[in-house]
Amino acid sequence: MSETAPKTAAVAKTGGSLTVLVALGANLLVAVAKTIAAVITGSASIVAESAHSWADFGNEIFLLIADRRSGRERDGRHPLGHGREAYVWSLFAAFGIFTAGAVVSIANGIIDLFNPENATDYLVGYIVLAVAFVLEGTSFLQAFREARRGGRARGMGTLRFALTSSFATLRAVFAEDAAALIGLVIAFFGILLHQLTGIAAFDSIGSILVGVLLGVIAIVLIDRNRRYLVGELPDARVRQQVLERMLADPDIDRVTYLHLEFVGPGQLFLVAAVDISGDFAETHVAVLLRQVERRLEVDERIEQAVLTLSTPDEPSLEVTSPEA
Numbered sequence: 001m002s003e004t005a006p007k008t009a010a011v012a013k014t015g016g017s018l019t020v021l022v023a024l025g026a027n028l029l030v031a032v033a034k035t036i037a038a039v040i041t042g043s044a045s046i047v048a049e050s051a052h053s054w055a056d057f058g059n060e061i062f063l064l065i066a067d068r069r070s071g072r073e074r075d076g077r078h079p080l081g082h083g084r085e086a087y088v089w090s091l092f093a094a095f096g097i098f099t100a101g102a103v104v105s106i107a108n109g110i111i112d113l114f115n116p117e118n119a120t121d122y123l124v125g126y127i128v129l130a131v132a133f134v135l136e137g138t139s140f141l142q143a144f145r146e147a148r149r150g151g152r153a154r155g156m157g158t159l160r161f162a163l164t165s166s167f168a169t170l171r172a173v174f175a176e177d178a179a180a181l182i183g184l185v186i187a188f189f190g191i192l193l194h195q196l197t198g199i200a201a202f203d204s205i206g207s208i209l210v211g212v213l214l215g216v217i218a219i220v221l222i223d224r225n226r227r228y229l230v231g232e233l234p235d236a237r238v239r240q241q242v243l244e245r246m247l248a249d250p251d252i253d254r255v256t257y258l259h260l261e262f263v264g265p266g267q268l269f270l271v272a273a274v275d276i277s278g279d280f281a282e283t284h285v286a287v288l289l290r291q292v293e294r295r296l297e298v299d300e301r302i303e304q305a306v307l308t309l310s311t312p313d314e315p316s317l318e319v320t321s322p323e324a
Contacts, residue, residue, distance in 0.1 A: 017067050019146050023173045024060035026139040030132045030180075031057050037128035041121050043194070044112035045187035045206035046128070048105035052183055052214060053132070055100035056176050059093035063169045066090050070264055074303065081303050083264010084229060090168035091225040097176065098218035105211030109204045116200035125191050133184050140177035147174055155237075163220075166228060167265045172221055179217045183210045232262045242301075244319045246272065249295065251288050253277040256314035267303040270296060273310045285309070 031053035038046045066089030074081035144158065147170060151161035162174040190206020193199070239260055246255050257273035274292070276285050289307045296305040 017064070019143050019173050020060055020063045020067055020169055022142045023139040023177060024057065024064065026135040027053050027057040027060055030135050033128050033131055037124055041125045041191075043125050043187075043191055044109055044116075044200075044203045045190035045210065046125055047108050047112075048207035048210040049129075049132070049183055049187045051104040051108070052101045052180065052210060055096055055104075055214075056180065058100065059096045059172070059176065062089045062093040062096065063172055066093075067169050079304060080263045080269055081267060083262075083267045083303065086168045086265050087225040087228045090172050091222060091229070093172055094218050094221035094225060097214055097221065102211045102215035102218055105214060106208050107211075109207030109209075109211060112207060113201060113204035116204065122191060122195045126188070129184050129188050129191075133181065136177055136180040136184065139173070140181060143170060143174040143177055146170055163224070166232070166262045166267075168225060168228065169265075171224060175217050175221055179213055183213055186210055186213070228262055234260050234262065234268065238268075238301075240319055242268070242270065243317055245299065246274070246296065247319060249292055251277055251292050254310065254316040256310040256316055258317060263303050266301060268301050270302050270305040271307075272305070273308050273314065275310045275316075 031050065034046055034050035034053050037043075038050045066086045069089065070083050070086035072082040072085075143162070147162035148158040150156075150165065150167065150170070151158045154161065154165075156165075162171055165171065186206050186209050190203045190209075193202035239258065242260060243255060243258055246252055246258075253275045255272055255274050257271075259271040261269045263269045274289075276288050280288065289309075293305040293307055296302050
């Protein structure tokens, strides 16, 4: 099975929405706690983490919009559905991570590096970081379970599925929460080294490192969403599965051309040239083509199928193993 293996849209949508809602609630609580701690302690690392969490909270709203809008049925003005809305709004969220998270954290760290403030109440900072780690960890576990479930169903590893699959909102939450947990560890060591050595630069460097981490995550997410917006092709396993499904149809004698392209999370646009079995009149062949298209679209991977006739001299496509 592969990344676009059949599944009910309702299940996919519910799972994605739940993952985003859990992340939204966790980020709101964490952002409030970190902001209070930042005011009390004056720690540059916690200020960076506060900006990070508020950025994540705002981004989850974009992801909720992405989840809702991409799930709408196709209509006359959108014959391929609204699936690509997921990548548009997820792209906005990725830019939010870069601007409100990475840029603010790096700028704050640089400013504090040259104009350090004496941090106080280290215990408050540690407590808030610990609470944040639990909340962010809860959100990450929800995203991890969703990615593991999707990966197992499609014969993929959890990390590969989360980072490369067509499910943009899951990828964003998974990456954001993973970055949040790593960022909390960085902030902890920044505060600890500041406390142990009395050198405020460690705290400032922690803020800068958190910003760099967020910048890397943002660039990865921006690139993934860009790929799907301009037209990402599925892997060879998906292509072979669809080709095998087509050749199993009693009305298809052979397939000479096959184009598959993602138009949304787990949704494919199919264009193919086929040779219809038998020797029928043109009008009957046209009816058969439409019937085969509708049968192909029963597969929830196929958002729309468009078939045309092959010419006699075109070579046939053969089903091969993905490893071949």
